[in-house]
Amino acid sequence: MSDLLFRFLHAADFRLDTPLHGVAEVPDAISRWMIDAPYVAAERVFDAAIQEQVKLVVLSGNLLDLVEPHPRAICFVRDQLARLAGHGVTVCWAGGVRDGGGQWPASIALPPSVHHFQAAAVDTLALEKQLEFPLTVVGRSGGENTAIRASDFFVEARESFLVAVTCGEADGAVLAMQPIDYWALGGRNERKTLATEPHTVHYPGTPQGRQPMAVGPYGCTIVDILASRQVRLRFVSCEAARWQHERVLVSSGTVWEDLEQKLAERIQDLRAQQPNGPLLTRWTLVATDVAEDPAVWRELRERTDKWLRKQAASQSDPCWPLAVDVEIPDRITAASYKEDTLLGDYLRAIRQLQDSPQPADLSAVSALGAGVPEMQWVTDLSDPAVRAQVLQEAAEMGAALLRGEKMV
Structure with missing residues (x-):
């Protein structure tokens, strides 16, 4: 010195x-x-x-x-x-x-x-x-x-x-x-x-x-x-509460006890980095395969959310789960974008937004939530990473609905 x-x-x-x-x-x-x-x-x-x-x-x-x-x-x-x-x-x-x-x-x-x-x-x-x-x-x-x-x-x-x-x-x-x-x-x-x-x-x-x-x-x-x-x-x-986003790999055949241990270890690691104050954490279960029955992911997500909430309730400085999402491998093929169908039109519109540097016009949605901070966050796509994530989720959700599939 x-x-x-x-x-x-x-x-x-x-x-x-x-x-x-x-x-x-x-x-x-x-x-x-x-x-x-x-x-x-x-x-x-x-x-x-x-x-x-x-x-x-x-x-x-x-x-x-x-x-x-x-x-x-x-x-x-x-x-x-x-x-x-x-x-x-x-x-x-x-x-x-x-x-x-x-x-x-x-x-x-x-x-x-x-x-x-x-x-x-x-x-x-x-x-x-x-x-x-x-x-x-x-x-x-x-x-x-x-x-x-x-x-x-x-x-x-x-x-x-x-x-x-x-x-x-x-x-x-x-x-x-x-x-x-x-x-x-x-x-x-x-x-x-x-x-x-x-x-x-x-x-x-x-x-x-x-x-x-x-x-x-x-x-x-x-x-x-x-x-x-x-x-x-x-x-x-200096922060009093820290926002986190944790991604955990899972398969459709994951044994719950193994996932529970993995989640517990991840929480322990997070707490070591931030010993005091709440951790406000978004969890994403990243699927490594495609389940034959989409309900597998819904059940796993619900069980994970319930377990995380129970753990947080017993902690003086909780690791609170803001949300638990499942990220499923992209099943949208290149051919789907070329289809002369409503699905094809929808996917091409999404791709146009993905390729354009201009932000999506969400003024109508923003107006519905005027004065509500939660809605302002949802409709704010100024962050490139957030924009990419939202558009990808919109593509997958829209494709599933147009195919008549069950939603997870």
Whole structure:
């Protein structure tokens, strides 16, 4: 660690006002977790700052909604920022569209150690005195759909390590070529480093995934400034509840006791990765063969779901099964797509959607579920993986119905 000169924490996109969603049914105990999870995850970010003994925390966008504020969110942010101030931590906060500088309630004072950037213009803060390290922060509040213009963040501070903090869409290659050592960005849920050479451009992502497709760990980033003026990034997991998607191979002749053992081992592995808090898990039984009677899969799926729910009920930190699906080998032949039948027409329409980069028009379906988060998730096909899965399932389900087959 002798090459370490300075350390700070970078976090973003708390979205305290947005609870976990996209789930049709969960027990009351887990629903309470889903409501509180954004706050618990955000508090773990501040815990990490104190545990790591950093002198600077950089927050880049979308912490809370200050346009339609919720008292709980405002009190939480105020208390956590005061907590950092009590440990001598300086905070630089560039908001998004709904939490920019000037939107914070004037009647609720923030600690003097908090710098909340405005959206109107880029501001420059020389923090060498506070941090006892030559570091300058240039920042401006922005918006996740706003392109970040590198030229706006020009500053002359050759001897100082330069950090730019803002929220928006970035061209990593362009930003990396600017004389900014570290771009602390916000405005996206997924953690991503756009560039590391010659300078680093980084989104830490949200500390808490919000819906079933947000699989895997979420958290914040510890940034180490090295003697070479390069940075070393270290991920810190913060989420209160983790979304998972587990795929388990099964055959039509699977003995239940063998599958039960396999499921138990998988749950044990998941719990080793995330010791505390609920695991919200989608399970997919991947069929390795085609059963003569489709009812085999339906019965296996129902038994698996029942067993998983029973296991979750006995756990203090449950691995709750959001859904159990069966993935059956594709039985749609190439000849089916050429048929001069309703089936052929349907499959060709699906293929056209699969081959087109344009999203499917689901406005009519979305309108039916207006204001319902679960429906918004179902009709959101912006994720390529989700889009491919939904269209493939639509092809198989439609083909089975048009052939008059039993549905699993």
